[in-house]
Amino acid sequence: MTDTQSFPRIAPVGIAGLLVSFADRLSEPANRAALAFRAAIEAAPPDGIEEVSTSLTSTFLRFDPLHLDHASLTAHLDALLKAQDWTRADLPGGRRHFRIPCVFGTDLAPQFDEAAQAAGLTAQAAIDSLTAARPRVLTIGFAPGQPYTGQLGPEWDIPRQTALTPRVPEGALVVAIRQLIIFSAPTQTGWRHIGQTAFRCFRPEADDPFALRPGDEISLRAITPAELDRIRAEDQTGQGGAEVEVIR
């Protein structure tokens, strides 16, 4: 069944949630719209809103349905949607660029060669492509602090594997469907493990436990396994040797 309803659209999520979707495929404008719409709601939340978050192309609102009824909230959201073209909204303020050291391939990231081949690139061309890219954090999700970043060039539109890799470690860089993720915890995955960083996305012991925010950008700096060992030995912060600059 194809859903022909146009975007943006509002749909229920359980009895206490509404989802405002801007697209059913990932695109930069839809991601931008979701982030800006979330910020607008958070700036002036109707009474009864308990939480606002974003996924890749949508804004989610959790609310107390016994305090704020669906019809009123839907009307409020409708009016807000019509107030401006959200796909052309500004990106969030205070965005940062993280330049993160990463070992590509070797036995630390055993699926690099396979992924490069799937992208139709030599190993060196794949490293050049990945280190030249500056993908944006599109959303944080699945696991605490875990960034979905994109989009890479169309050559990286490689599917997830059908079989899952049983376990890739924290800090693993994985790729699929033009996106890169740095895993915030060891996990099984269908994405291919192409790099290894010492960057910790989730630092529960820190004052600011979630390292990245939607809108931040990342880039990768190729290092050797020996350098990664040195970074791990010296780094107490979880930053994994990353350099951070504010985007102006």
Place this chain on the structure above:
Amino acid sequence: MTRALIVHRAGPQVTVQDRGRPGLLGQGLSQGGAADPIALAEGAALLRQPASHAALEMAGLGGSFEVTQDTRIALTGAPMQVSIDGQAVAWNASHLLRAGERLEIGAAARGNYGYLHLGGGVATEVVLGARAAHLAAGIGRALRPGDRLPLGDETRAEVGLTLDPEPRFAGGTVRFTRSMQTGLFAPEMLVRFQATAFQRDARGNRMGARLEFDGDPFAASGQLSILSEVIVPGDIQMTGDGTPFVLLGECQTTGGYPRIGTVIPADLPRVAQAGPGVALRFEVIDLDAGLEAQRRHVAALAKLPATIRPLLRDPAQMQDLLSYQLISGAISAHDDHLNGD
């Protein structure tokens, strides 16, 4: 010296739980907290303390515990074999555990998650606004022998109280509402889903319950190309092999598997507490019916403290009555609920 609970032995998944960490979805952290929030509220009502206090959640199997000073306890959720210094005591009730006595909690007779509540609550470190272990996120861990958990202050002494728990340990019908992706499932699939008898797979955990059934797999159209989208507890997702999975409090925050609907909060404990082999059925209800159920659920939880009664009053609990008297005989100085009764 601070009061403490000493763990001498613990089942494989005994964790500290409270109401979890709402509000961090956008950071990728699901709310977590007690798998059976009703049990949390019942324990708080029995001890007449705030429902925000942390308790021990015991998945399937309890453990052996001791306190360093006399402490009120309450037992709720999945009924488990329980004794104090070898003497059986009642479940769904509050008791005094004296310093040095051994509290032994065995296997669940029905259901999955039993709860041990302590007067003053478990006072372990607060991380991101809660004490709940979130195993999937690496916050906290399962308890181990030798663990010593600090307990909060308390001034109350009332024990020997009981309540009638809302039935939720024998499966039955679970209500759900349509959700953002229900339309991706063909109408006849939704009908078949409601006509199917499911059993909870023994592999379930705090993240979700996998449901086994006989029949063809359930699938949505365009299932493989669905964009990852927000997940809320109660979502019924169809995994790649067409098996439903009801997501619980510690689920991931986003997922790419389609959801046929969302179990209403009032019925989610029934899923969490369905033991292996217990039959579950699903029934779609409209939003208004879901909201009415929520209204009743919230009202019932708010009314819990008013339903608490002395353990002595129920002649059907003669076994428990005997054990109660043994204990209360030793604690009469504290037993203020009997005065004027």
